Amino acid sequence: MRFLNPIKISYKNLMAARFRSFLTILGVIIGVASVIIIMSIGLSAQELILDQVKGIGSNLIGVLPGASDEDGPPAAAMGIVNTSFTYDDLLALKNSRNVPEVDDGAGYVLGTITITWNEISKNTHFTGTTASYMNVENAEMAEGRFFDSEEEMNLSRVAVLGNKLVKDIFGEENAIGQRVKINEDNFTVIGIFKDRGSAAFGSSGQDDSVFIPLKTAQKIILGINHLGFARLKVKSPDLIESAIANAKITLRQRHNIDNPANDDFSVRDQAAALEMIGQITDVLRYFLLAVGTISLIVGGVGIMNIMLIAVGQRIREVGLRKSLGAKNREIMSQFLAESVFVSLLGGIIGIILGISISFLASVIIQYLGYSWKFLISFQSIIVAVLVSIFIGIIFGLYPARKASRVSPMEALRYE
Amino acid sequence: MFLNLFIFMSDLIQVKNLCKTYGEGESATKAVCGANFSIQKGEFVAIMGPSGSGKSTLMQMLGFLDRPSEGEYFFEGKDILHFSDDELAKIRNEKVGFIFQSFNLLPRTTVSENVELPLLYDEKRLSQEENEKKVLEALKSVSMEHRAEYSPNQLSGGEKQRVSIARALINNPAIIFADEPTGNLDSKSGIQVMEILDDLNEEGHTIILVTHETQTAQYAKRIISMKDGQIISDVNVENRIKLKDGDTLK
Numbered sequence: 301m302r303f304l305n306p307i308k309i310s311y312k313n314l315m316a317a318r319f320r321s322f323l324t325i326l327g328v329i330i331g332v333a334s335v336i337i338i339m340s341i342g343l344s345a346q347e348l349i350l351d352q353v354k355g356i357g358s359n360l361i362g363v364l365p366g367a368s369d370e371d372g373p374p375a376a377a378m379g380i381v382n383t384s385f386t387y388d389d390l391l392a393l394k395n396s397r398n399v400p401e402v403d404d405g406a407g408y409v410l411g412t413i414t415i416t417w418n419e420i421s422k423n424t425h426f427t428g429t430t431a432s433y434m435n436v437e438n439a440e441m442a443e444g445r446f447f448d449s450e451e452e453m454n455l456s457r458v459a460v461l462g463n464k465l466v467k468d469i470f471g472e473e474n475a476i477g478q479r480v481k482i483n484e485d486n487f488t489v490i491g492i493f494k495d496r497g498s499a500a501f502g503s504s505g506q507d508d509s510v511f512i513p514l515k516t517a518q519k520i521i522l523g524i525n526h527l528g529f530a531r532l533k534v535k536s537p538d539l540i541e542s543a544i545a546n547a548k549i550t551l552r553q554r555h556n557i558d559n560p561a562n563d564d565f566s567v568r569d570q571a572a573a574l575e576m577i578g579q580i581t582d583v584l585r586y587f588l589l590a591v592g593t594i595s596l597i598v599g600g601v602g603i604m605n606i607m608l609i610a611v612g613q614r615i616r617e618v619g620l621r622k623s624l625g626a627k628n629r630e631i632m633s634q635f636l637a638e639s640v641f642v643s644l645l646g647g648i649i650g651i652i653l654g655i656s657i658s659f660l661a662s663v664i665i666q667y668l669g670y671s672w673k674f675l676i677s678f679q680s681i682i683v684a685v686l687v688s689i690f691i692g693i694i695f696g697l698y699p700a701r702k703a704s705r706v707s708p709m710e711a712l713r714y715e
Numbered sequence: 716m717f718l719n720l721f722i723f724m725s726d727l728i729q730v731k732n733l734c735k736t737y738g739e740g741e742s743a744t745k746a747v748c749g750a751n752f753s754i755q756k757g758e759f760v761a762i763m764g765p766s767g768s769g770k771s772t773l774m775q776m777l778g779f780l781d782r783p784s785e786g787e788y789f790f791e792g793k794d795i796l797h798f799s800d801d802e803l804a805k806i807r808n809e810k811v812g813f814i815f816q817s818f819n820l821l822p823r824t825t826v827s828e829n830v831e832l833p834l835l836y837d838e839k840r841l842s843q844e845e846n847e848k849k850v851l852e853a854l855k856s857v858s859m860e861h862r863a864e865y866s867p868n869q870l871s872g873g874e875k876q877r878v879s880i881a882r883a884l885i886n887n888p889a890i891i892f893a894d895e896p897t898g899n900l901d902s903k904s905g906i907q908v909m910e911i912l913d914d915l916n917e918e919g920h921t922i923i924l925v926t927h928e929t930q931t932a933q934y935a936k937r938i939i940s941m942k943d944g945q946i947i948s949d950v951n952v953e954n955r956i957k958l959k960d961g962d963t964l965k
Contacts, residue, residue: 312823620819623780624882625808625836627801709781712815 310638313610314645321642324606327599328646328691329653332684334592336654339680341661342585347673359537360436361544361569363393363530363551367562383526384564387514389554390430390530398550401543405532406436409517409524415510416481417469424465426482426510428517436533439506444476444491452513455520460491464507482510485520540569596687599646600695607639607699618703619711632704639696640689647688651681726789727890727921728777729753733786735772746772747944750786754923756889759916761924761935769944771894774925778811778892779803791889808836812883816895818875820867820882827863830854830882837886853881857911873904880911890921897931909934 314321365385387407392398394405409428414421431449433439439446447458459482466475475489496506518524534543547567548560555564611618618631626634655676662674733750736743747769754760764770775781776788779795788795790806798806812833820829830850834841841849854860857877867875876896883891893912897905913934916922926932933955940948 309824316823616819617821620815620821621832621836622804623778623807623813623819624833625804625886627804627836630836707781709775712780712819 307637307641309634310641313638314642320606324602325599325642325646325649327595327602328643328688329599329650331592331594331596331599332647332650332688333654333657334595335589335684335687336651336676336680337658337661338585338588338592339677340654340658340675342581343675343677344658344662344673345581347675348670359534359540361532361534361540361547361567363389363532363547364566364568365526365529365564367564367566382564383524384555385527385530386525387527389551390527392550392554393530393532393547399532399543399546401534401539401546403533403535404432404435405530406430406432407514407527407530409514409522409528411517411522413482413510413521415465415469417478420469422465422469424508424510426512426517426521428512428514428521430514433511436531439496440494442492442494444489446491446511447513453515455516456513457485457487457516457520458490458513459487460493460511461489462493462507462509462511463495465509466492468508482512483521487512544569596691600643600691603639603643603646603692604695604699606642607635607696608702610638611635611699611703614703615706615711615714618706619708619714622706622708623712628704631706632700635700635703636693636696639699640692643688643692643695644685647684650688651684654684726753727756727758727791729787729789730777731787733773733776733783733788735769735776735781736784745944747776747941750946752939752946752949754921756921757916757919759913759922759924759934759936761926761932761938762941763926763929763932763938764941765927767943768941770925770927770941772944773941774892774894774923777923778813779807804836805838808833808838809886810889812886812888812891814876814879814883814891814893814896816898818867818872818879818899820875820878822867824866825863826859826865826867826870826878827851827854829867829878830885832882833886849885850881853885854878856884857881871904872900873907876900876904876908877911880908880915884915888920890923891915892923892925894925895927896924897926897928905931 363385365382390405390407394402396402407430411426411428412423413426414423416422431447431452434441434446441460442463444460446460447456450456451458459480461469461475469475469480470478475492478489479486480489481487493506493511512521514527532543532547534540544567548563548565551565551567552558552560552563557563621631621634658676659674662672665672730750730752733747734745735747736745738744750773762770762773772781776783779790783796790810795803795806820826821832827847827850830853831846834846834849851860851863854863857880859874859877859881862870862874862878867878870878876899880896891912896908896912900908909931912922912924916936922935924932924935932938933952935952936955937949937951939946940950
């Protein structure tokens, strides 16, 4: 009762001026809700990226032609063609005498082609890769089969298609065994991939892509001898660092490089790429968090304002309570409890609103086809509650002190 | 000698040369000056005077709501001039009950919550059940128990004042201060309120009444008259006129 009394009093005072109270706590509501939303969406986005990295294997390292420093993008990403990285390099990297940590490896060349079947024509990208692709990328077939190492080497004209691409070209018809035209050459469709999710990070959009054997792509489609890049599957994630080191030594030997500063290749793991993405999303999150914080401060000023008005309006009440034996600190704690109550109420409404909006956002994002998870961090709720209490105390302190210092005699005379 | 000591000990209030000055320097005004008197337990004293005579200021000093600028004030033999704010609050809570002209009931709270208010600041911290029991007793003593769950603005003026008397009584105070208790009431309700105060005095409560109405002051057994901050007379009432229902007060 003693503890509940100030809450009861402030509840009654709030209810007496509902609309004004609502406006007062709106600032806190918006601030807390935005903090919750930012935390929730940030968490879900991270989880999404993490999931997709896990999907293609967190024990993968990438080997790209061209030097790059640790943080910047590789040269290949800037459109610079580098022909120094070859299929023989990949074989050397897969050799357990050179890099014992490596379990398997796949080489890649990328490009765009036109695929035609029965007058239906579509421009899309293609991947020329090794038969080891299935093992390295943990890919799964929906129908048919992937090409084997023999087909990879003997210029076989076979193609494996992404699920979405099959639907676009063949509709409901069975694609397996059909002959399609890729640019000017005829290929036989031998397999269809299982759906992998449309935003698959790092797997270059497997769902709407054409996969053909590496040699076929190099000689027939592109007319080149080098590799675009390679991915190595390491036996376990904790071996990644030593695998990277050994891969670098192997390539330096093969390319006759004495000084690591002259490397004409880069070897990196997924963590490095993740870190870069993390940095970008972190900046965005801190910015939004700052906006939320400003809103909370504005909300706090609103509470201070309403509490000062309350002190002025209720000065006779203060006088009366003092005449009945209320001590200064009891008056102070009453007004402080009221401001904390108001602020906390705003915080709780804000949390509910924030969770609702995050949930709504997740439903919409899921509807758009992303494997988005609805995640609320428990921490953000605790933080939101603590911050609202803190704001109630900070911005309630001055009005509460003012109320407690009123002389009972003057307060009772006040008209 | 023994008798003197006895008399001194039984003084509930003793003030010596009590003064209250507002402002400083040339603009300083003396609201009350040179008040000397003592009040025994069980007395019914009216402080009378026109507005601006300093009677309210005197009452506020006696009721620990304001500190005197000069002089001495002994309450139950203790010099209260050097009491801290918290100690004064404790005395107000335990020893004093106030009845105001404008009732000072909290809106948006029930009658019983209003009456309970002093108990919330009581250091003894009784249980909820004990509080409720005391509230009911206090309301019964002013015949207001049937309005316990009403809101103050549903009550008539006389009922409001009876509720505030119940509030003043709840901590069983040594002294009750009534500041123009009939000022906002019609004459019939005024008489009812004064009768309650008279009954309380009969039961042994010390009452200090502040009023500018001669008729109301007649309920008291002793009248201290003030003018321009000075006490001009301090007399015992010999023929107390008791008005009953139906008589007019003013």
